[in-house]
């Protein structure tokens with residue numbers, strides 16, 4: 001395999017134990033499609049109803065470390081481990097998925113995105129980027145229009161108790177690790193939020 005100039009090509013790193021094989025390509029549910037979005041630019045929308053817990057996206061691409069991510073000028077990525085990010089396969093419609101502060105999708109695990117609730121035809125398919133971005137200085141000004149819009153999503157939103165309650169275990173692994181480390185010294189508390197009621201988890 002040939003190697004381009006190192007400054008022009010992201011370095012790929014090996015997957016850690018537990019992440020499983022990382023597909024090179026993304027998969028999107030056939031009842032999802034790209035349309036103009038009131039949130040930003042284009043977005044993903046359901047063209048048919050999607051029941052809660054339906055797998056809507058399986059993510060793939062290349063694993064890179066944080067230094068490589070920081071050197072990229074434009075990217076679509078998510079955090080899948082400590083100092084480990086998945087650079088999404090380029091030119092796939094999943095890239096158009098917008099952020100919402102009250103999303104219709106959430107992560108089941110690092111690479112699997114499912115419906116957070118029953119989704120009606122025509123609804124936009126969104127994720128809360130704070131649940132998948134373990135980059136402390138990341139921030140996004142938001143005008144998603146949700147009643148609970150935070151106005152600004154950040155890489156430190158995992159610290160917000162109301163978001164932990166809303167999303168339960170539906171954060172990517174490095175954010176779950178932060179949450180667990182921050183709560184480990186406190187008295188044990190059962191996850192009782194409605195957002196963590198998935199009996200199959």
Ligand SMILES: [Zn+2]
Nearest residue numbers: 101142144149
């Ligand atoms: Zn918002």
